[in-house]
Amino acid sequence: MPDFLSLLHAPTMVLMVVVLYAALSLVLVYAYACRRTYPGFGAMTLGQVLWFVGIFLNFYRVLGETPSLFAGNALMLVEAVLVFHGLARYGQIGDIRLRSGLNVVLYGLAMVAITHYLFIDYNTCRRAAIYSAFCAIVFGRISLEPYLTRNWRTYATQGLFSGFFFVVAALFAVRTVLSLQAVDCPTASPDHVAKLLLLVAMLCSPFFVFSILAMTSSRVEAELGEARDELRHLAETDGLTGLPNRRHFLRLAGEALDRAREQGFGVSLVMLDLDNFKTVNDTHGHQTGDRVLMGVGRCLAGALPAPGRVGRLGGEEFGVLLPGVSGPAAVAMAERLRRSLEALRPDGLAVTASFGVAEGDKDVDALLALADECLYAAKRAGRNRVEPQPVAVAATGP
Template sequence: MVRLQAQDARSGGSLAHAPVNPLSNFAIDPRSVIVLTGVMSLVMSLVMFFLYRSAPPGVRGLREWMLAPAVCVVATLLVGARGLLPDLLSIVAGNMVVFQGALLFYAASQCFLDGRRDTRGWTAVTLALGPVMAWYTYVQPSYGARLVVATSVTSLLFTAHLRLYLRHGMQGFGRRFMVGVLCMEIVVLLGRLAAVFTGSAGSTLMDPTWIQALYIGMNALTVLLLSVGGIVLATDRVRAEFQYLARHDTLTGVLNRGALMDVFEAAVERARRQRTALSVLLLDLDHFKAVNDTHGHQAGDRVLQDFVAQLQGMLRAPDTLGRYGGEEFVVLLPGTELRTALGVAERIRSGIETSPGMLRYTVSIGVTELRRTPGETMDTLLARADQALYEAKRAGRNQTRSA
């Protein structure tokens, strides 16, 4: 692939040295680099395919990350066959497919960061690129003009891609990595434009020069790094989702019992250390078993989700809501004394009682507060709240009681 061409100039037994550009001693076959790019793209497409198949649905953009290097494989087949295929395929279609591959990487980032893709404008650019490439291939043949057009629109696309990440912030290694890769490719593209205007871009893509091999090699590296960046981002998102699922109830989205107990214990310690108030609400939906038996478990699930949604709208940002088990929930009210907590509980009870909906239901609530007595713990708080809830149930349900 690389041939070192050494020439000695000898005259009368003395060695004469002519000034030579060291880079000109290397003849590099761009077609070989294009083939290598295709192989790397195929490998990354397969890696993204298996990640796409195994990742949870919440990780968006993996389908586009899988398709982008696959499209790049098609692009390398078209571009690499220049001189073997008609120019309509190797030049016109080749440039369009190369641009579409870059566009799919952008679409993947849009899906991942924004939750949706909107590349309609850029798709129009792809379609417009075809006639322009055809013009400078058949009507007014000019390799330099084709190079300027293709490099300019690709630079604009990568700039838009970079702005997307900057707009969302660079939290985490994955995003910083993607920003670095995009900046690198923009610099390469601008350097290629500069090479056109300085006359060092060559006369065809297949010129066996170091600058062509460098450009094609950097494209291969960009495909590889953008795919790696997608893997890093997806892995971070999967890990975050698993961490979320480990601490949250899958039905209602609030803290599950284990996470609730951790937060509860920390809240008790903080309130005792800072000598501040802490109140606890233990809530239980009335006759919930009858809802499941009469209307089915799916209706019961909707009742729980509706209850949590209403409850979250009545709580402050510092308050904590968690599912204690079944139809029982716990609310922690930091900085809140018992009298105020009773007002909060009554507002919740009356709000649930009067809320419109296909299924009407009520809630009973037990309320207690942290006491400044030796031996007061999370367990004693819960025991008193449970006793208060029992009194509310015994009083006929749809009641609020304190202990």
């Protein structure tokens, strides 16, 4: 490896790295200005830009020898702090100030030491060791902490991102040891480890930029997925009771009937309507009526064993789906629910309901119509009762 590295022309490598980082910095700046980004993207973009400026100053010394080295080291160290901060904001962790604050403290200590060995006791080896040790620590944190920290949200390219920084951190750790052992560290040309770091920068920096952009795309996709799930939930859920709404409940009933036909078990559908509910609204107000409906929904859902499902069909009308339950067992379950409601007394009000029970295995609409007929038969028979379907009738559909 040293023989190979000695063949590499350091000034050409530096020029290639500077040009490459300038181009990649422009890509990130353009993305930040023109695309949807998130908190943290700006910090990582700024870090990339400062890294490019720092490399340029470190090797071309346009401000003079010492000022260029000082400014270059300062900017390149800031890049590590900014990348960690940006990644932590992407990860949406709670203690980001504490974690980023530790890097700021390390940065301050490193700059004090670099200032000492640059302006007071000039020692290139010690300065290189301090700079490399800082980069090894912070880049190591960038690579490992997303996997070691609970609730750190990672994205599709996190592994690539962390792998890149782990390699860089390892190289800086090696350079720290070599710099501490060295007697003379010339500043005119990079040593073998510095050349290797430049080579890694040329090979891996495009992946760094790609990872940042890919993390943005992954987060957009994740948020779109969450939005779709939320819209689906809103479309399928009754906003007042939190139960499945009519459309969702009937879809569940259709799926249960399909399984019943395939597996040969019965399905019962119970419809219930609160008795004299209009009186509750007229006498006590609609807010009280809403609380009654919410209490009824909770009561039905709590009293119904799995795999039964409860849904609000509209107004004060609810549906209960009983897969695998038919005949007397379905009537007994409806009676159990009726007694639960009778004992509920939400807001201190007596609540009763009339129940209609139907069973079949062919068609949701036919089953629903039959349960509705049984429900109104219960109303006509005096309310607060369960009315099963006639023995000879079954919802068989077309």
